[in-house]
Amino acid sequence: MRFADPFAAPGKWYKGNLHTHTTESDGALDPAEVVRRYRDAQYDFLALTDHGRVTVAADPSEGAPLLLLGTEMDGDSSELGERYHILAFGLSEACQVPDRPKVAEAIAWAKQHGGEAVVAHPYWSGLALPDLLRCEGNSGIEIFNTGCHYELAKGYSTVHWDDLLGSGHRAWGFAVDDSHHGVREHRPTDTARAWIMVKASALTQDAIMESIRSGLFYSSWGPTIHEMAVTGAEVRAVTSPVKEINFIAQRWAGGSFTAPEGETLTSAVFPLRGHENYLRVECRDAEGRWAFSNPIFFGD
Ligand SMILES: [Zn+2]
Numbered sequence: 064m065r066f067a068d069p070f071a072a073p074g075k076w077y078k079g080n081l082h083t084h085t086t087e088s089d090g091a092l093d094p095a096e097v098v099r100r101y102r103d104a105q106y107d108f109l110a111l112t113d114h115g116r117v118t119v120a121a122d123p124s125e126g127a128p129l130l131l132l133g134t135e136m137d138g139d140s141s142e143l144g145e146r147y148h149i150l151a152f153g154l155s156e157a158c159q160v161p162d163r164p165k166v167a168e169a170i171a172w173a174k175q176h177g178g179e180a181v182v183a184h185p186y187w188s189g190l191a192l193p194d195l196l197r198c199e200g201n202s203g204i205e206i207f208n209t210g211c212h213y214e215l216a217k218g219y220s221t222v223h224w225d226d227l228l229g230s231g232h233r234a235w236g237f238a239v240d241d242s243h244h245g246v247r248e249h250r251p252t253d254t255a256r257a258w259i260m261v262k263a264s265a266l267t268q269d270a271i272m273e274s275i276r277s278g279l280f281y282s283s284w285g286p287t288i289h290e291m292a293v294t295g296a297e298v299r300a301v302t303s304p305v306k307e308i309n310f311i312a313q314r315w316a317g318g319s320f321t322a323p324e325g326e327t328l329t330s331a332v333f334p335l336r337g338h339e340n341y342l343r344v345e346c347r348d349a350e351g352r353w354a355f356s357n358p359i360f361f362g363d
């Protein structure tokens with residue numbers, strides 16, 4: 064079994080968003096205002112990831128989140144003829160971003176510059192499993208994207224994640240905002256809505272990136288996951304009050320626990336059956352918002 068267990072790991076929790084736009088590309092707010100909004104929402108770290116360029120916030124305000132340099136690259140074509148978007152963050156400097164790189168090149172570029180790459184919004188992009196299998200060397204995929212959720216109700220890419228995990232690939236799942244900061248009737252703000260909670264030794268770029276690479280984080284846009292313990296032949300999840308807690312594994316493996324009507328759950332225990340290749344926890348609160356753990360991997 065391999066489980067990067069952020070709940071038991073030493074260190075502190077840090078809340079961050081890895082996908083954000085500003086007026087330097089197609090966002091509605093300038094970099095300084097974006098940083099202020101995430102500061103006010105008590106995010107500990109933030110990556111500004113404008114399209115095709117690395118944005119540097121000129122004068123981060125006092126108490127601002129730790130800023131990770133990043134960008135979003137338009138890649139080459141998927142099976143269905145759409146463009147991949149590849150998110151890069153944790154870059155060591157504000158360097159020139161390649162123009163429409165192939166997916167492998169985009170991922171290699173992020174890593175060559177000290178960062179990591181994540182496949183952005185697979186559902187919104189219409190990516191299928193063969194597309195995701197081409198993405199060697201990435202840290203994982205976005206499994207929740209606030210902007211895509213409010214724009215087209217295509218924010219969730221958990222089925223893509225399970226296809227990938229179920230075919231034996233190890234990929235972390237990331238909840239991000241992809242915030243463009245526009246507000247319209249019946250379309251709430253996408254600023255400071257989703258996050259990852261990273262367990263790290265310190266609030267520094269090195270420590271945060273090391274924990275992300277190791278999978279020491281979970282994703283949310285509402286609930287808190289307090290614990291995910293493997294004890295003997297069971298996995299126990301402890302959460303903030305939620306309506307359902309799911310243990311997701313490959314195909315028909317796994318199980319789901321739903322609270323009786325009008326009630327909530329704060330824990331669930333899943334008895335392992337021995338055939339799980341991986342197991343991840345997800346839960347939904349009364350507002351319909353989800354949190355997602357990274358997977359426990361079983362076998363080699
Ligand atoms: Zn995108």
Ligand SMILES: [Zn+2]
Nearest residue numbers: 082084135241
């Ligand atoms: Zn974006």
